[in-house]
Amino acid sequence: MxxxxxxxxxxxxxxxxxxxxxxxxxxxxxxxxxxxxxxxxxxxxxxxxxxxxxxxxxxxxxxxxxxxxxxxxxxxxxxxxxxxxxxxxxxxxxxxxxxxxxxxxxxxxxMAGQEHMTPEQMALASMRWLNSKVEEQARQLEAQKSQVLFAKAVEVSRTNILVGDLAKILKSNGVDIGSTRLFAWMRDRGYLMKSGMAKNMPTQRSMDLGLFHVKETTIVHADGHTTINKTPKVTGKGQTYFINKFLTGSQEVAA
Known part of the structure; x- marks a missing residue:
């Protein structure tokens, strides 16, 4: 029902x-x-x-x-x-x-007022009502189609991915957003650090939620000294979490 x-x-x-x-x-x-x-x-x-x-x-x-x-x-x-x-x-x-x-x-x-309608008017009003329902169902099916595409995108991706790759998944499924805007969206909502040396690194809140994994890569320079490069990656759980945010419209996209 x-x-x-x-x-x-x-x-x-x-x-x-x-x-x-x-x-x-x-x-x-x-x-x-x-x-x-x-x-x-x-x-x-x-x-x-x-x-x-x-x-x-x-x-x-x-x-x-x-x-x-x-x-x-x-x-x-x-x-x-x-x-x-x-x-x-x-x-x-x-x-x-x-x-x-x-x-x-x-x-x-x-139908309101049907008692005053002729059979022809009733038939026409019924057709209009049916057409409106068909159009409504078509819109619902289109929305469901988008949901299926989102679900499949997450299902296929069982590994941690870059924020830029998540933006590509979102964009391919109808969300008008790119890598730069997605980073800004995450910073504005407290998922990534906003400034300093740790800018674009996951906040403690994000890590506690299991939304990100930080990949550390050791780089050996020509003079022999080493540095560690840190790259935030979105976990499978994080992918589902963020995609659902955009899918349900529970968060506005940053301009």
Missing amino acids: TSNSIQPFDFKGTPVRAFEDVKGNRLFCAKDVAEALGYTNTNKAIGDHVRGVTNRYPITDSLGREQQAVFIGEGDLYRLIASSKLPSAQEFESWIFDTVVPSIRKHGGY
Whole structure:
């Protein structure tokens, strides 16, 4: 069950979400119903009058966030309607059971104003709705495709890699970033040291998280003295960690 399966309809400007589950049960969003019936405290109304089994399904709120909402069956819908003191409660009841429920049974959903549409208008509106869903699914598939590419990139790379190589993996999967910008991004967010002799070396926090390994290379110079060159490399765990950061958009890319 996904939020895409839930169909919204409108009662005098108040949206009410409903659907028919795989068992044929017609379920309604309890909070939407309570608001449509004029309850000032919707949570109290649901707690006082809902007696049957409640189900939770994901819905998208006005800010685009996914929330778990309580859905109720027809028995509890009757209880909420019967307990409402507003004159519009009877109108709401008639509209639900004379218009919305038959539409859900026949079409699997309800379109606002469909009772005033001709069969041709209904067919056209249905096609538009279906096209919007196809486009939405295409966008979701494209996003999933990117996720698969990211996952495969990490799966293939079982060795420590340079920060520049991580930037190439990100760029090849649609992230507009290069080596210099990725170094800056890591410094700005405390993964790498910002200045001094240790600039671009992993911070203690990064090392504690296991995101980096420092490769030390001994260099023998012409006069016989030796120096140690240190190169930060991103571990397998680090690759997964940073790719997920960009994949989920939980961090902004440095300009």
